[in-house]
Amino acid sequence: MKQIAILGSTGSIGTQTLDVVRENKDLSVAALAAGTNIEQLEKQIREFKPAYAAVWDEQKAKELTVLVKDTNTRVVSGMDGLIKIVTLDQINIVVTAIVGMIGIRPTIAAIEAGKDIALANKETLVTAGHIIMPLAIEKGVKILPVDSEHSAIFQALNGENPKQINKILLTASGGPFRGMKLDDLAKVSLEDALKHPNWSMGKKITIDSSTMVNKGLEVIEAKWLFNVSVDEIQVVIQPQSIIHSMVEFVDGSIIAQLGMPDMKLPILYALLYPERRNMHGERVDFAKLASITFESPDMDTFKGLKLAYSAGKTGGSMPTVLNAANEKAVSKFLNREIAYLDIVRIIEQCMNEHKLVDNPNIEQIIEIEKSVHELIESRW
Ligand SMILES: NC(=O)C1=CN([C@@H]2O[C@H](COP(=O)(O)OP(=O)(O)OC[C@H]3O[C@@H](n4cnc5c(N)ncnc54)[C@H](OP(=O)(O)O)[C@@H]3O)[C@@H](O)[C@H]2O)C=CC1
Numbered sequence: 191m192k193q194i195a196i197l198g199s200t201g202s203i204g205t206q207t208l209d210v211v212r213e214n215k216d217l218s219v220a221a222l223a224a225g226t227n228i229e230q231l232e233k234q235i236r237e238f239k240p241a242y243a244a245v246w247d248e249q250k251a252k253e254l255t256v257l258v259k260d261t262n263t264r265v266v267s268g269m270d271g272l273i274k275i276v277t278l279d280q281i282n283i284v285v286t287a288i289v290g291m292i293g294i295r296p297t298i299a300a301i302e303a304g305k306d307i308a309l310a311n312k313e314t315l316v317t318a319g320h321i322i323m324p325l326a327i328e329k330g331v332k333i334l335p336v337d338s339e340h341s342a343i344f345q346a347l348n349g350e351n352p353k354q355i356n357k358i359l360l361t362a363s364g365g366p367f368r369g370m371k372l373d374d375l376a377k378v379s380l381e382d383a384l385k386h387p388n389w390s391m392g393k394k395i396t397i398d399s400s401t402m403v404n405k406g407l408e409v410i411e412a413k414w415l416f417n418v419s420v421d422e423i424q425v426v427i428q429p430q431s432i433i434h435s436m437v438e439f440v441d442g443s444i445i446a447q448l449g450m451p452d453m454k455l456p457i458l459y460a461l462l463y464p465e466r467r468n469m470h471g472e473r474v475d476f477a478k479l480a481s482i483t484f485e486s487p488d489m490d491t492f493k494g495l496k497l498a499y500s501a502g503k504t505g506g507s508m509p510t511v512l513n514a515a516n517e518k519a520v521s522k523f524l525n526r527e528i529a530y531l532d533i534v535r536i537i538e539q540c541m542n543e544h545k546l547v548d549n550p551n552i553e554q555i556i557e558i559e560k561s562v563h564e565l566i567e568s569r570w
Pocket residue numbers: 197198199200201202203204223224225226227228245246286287288289290292310311312313336337338389390391392393394395453
């Protein structure tokens with residue numbers, strides 16, 4: 191029996207992970223964590239009977255304690271709670287399906303405790319990849335990508351010599367605004383930005399896909415996961431989201447991973463790696479597939495992608511600034527406090543004004559995040 195902890199069990203990746211657990215009887219949930227949604231967490235506790243549940247919000251944690259007092263689940267709260275549940279003796283693998291840089295400390299704690307990581311929470315690698323990847327190697331811990339593109343690259347690299355990679359071809363849908371120019375983007379609404387053409391996901395990543403900042407974060411995520419430079423990663427628009435990414439090797443051969451846009455596949459692959467197992471759901475039917483097409487990204491219009499390449503190349507604390515500014519700006523856009531194009535304007539200004547720290551430690555990363563958030567609050 192494989193025992194898992196899920197950080198972010200009430201979200202898009204978290205609930206799909208629980209769907210995978212329902213279908214695979216040798217997976218068991220030992221711990222769950224959410225931010226505030228205790229109604230859903232209570233239902234999950236009653237169904238999956240974890241030993242622990244963590245709630246970020248202390249008041250909500252107290253309320254949940256009362257709600258589940260007839261169960262054997264212990265409720266914990268805050269950062270201590272997250273760290274407690276990922277380090278439990280019985281846990282084999284932690285699914286990091288929490289959103290944002292808040293995932294850094296629990297991910298590091300889990301690695302230090304020797305737990306494998308099924309990593310969805312890309313913001314942790316973007317900001318702290320230089321700490322997380324060497325630590326995972328030191329502790330002999332596997333970082334198994336859940337992000338669909340990175341799972342595809344991981345699958346394409348199975349059995350290959352990573353030194354023989356020529357480049358990574360990271361596919362992108364192009365989002366709901368593919369083909370638009372800045373004049374059009376100035377007029378888009380929150381509702382428009384939340385309509386992803388192929389994937390149903392949490393709000394933050396859906397906005398990131400629309401600005402293509404998601405792809406930029408994924409370039410930096412791939413740099414850390416596969417030990418390549420950002421110059422060796424080419425973004426290719428593949429609007430149908432059927433090819434999830436590809437690897438070109440030194441001999442010119444390209445290996446791609448294809449599948450329907452369904453996150454349960456990369457989740458299952460990460461949880462059972464190296465085993466493959468039958469999964470319910472729609473399959474790619476080439477007889478019905480009208481076409482698979484390709485385009486180059488328009489990085490002048492979708493400047494967030496260009497800024498991410500620049501942050502990834504600069505390294506040090508710059509990816510933290512990119513990510514922290516994006517998290518704050520997206521939250522403001524979701525609250526209707528700023529316009530759509532302000533998201534990338536804010537990121538660019540924060541990056542321009544940042545004084546680089548070469549090799550930031552965790553405390554510096556968190557401090558830089560705080561100062562970027564304060565700057566944005568004071569100015570926008
Ligand atoms: N959705 C997808 O298809 C994909 C997502 N990802 C990545 O996976 C991560 C999760 O994305 P997604 O599932 O879409 O996000 P959602 O917004 O749907 O879910 C986020 C989850 O995190 C929980 N959470 C938020 N803050 C805290 C906190 N401080 N402490 C504990 N739990 C917290 C939320 O709890 P609550 O419900 O209580 O707020 C919720 O369970 C992101 O990093 C995203 O980039 C990557 C590839 C695909």
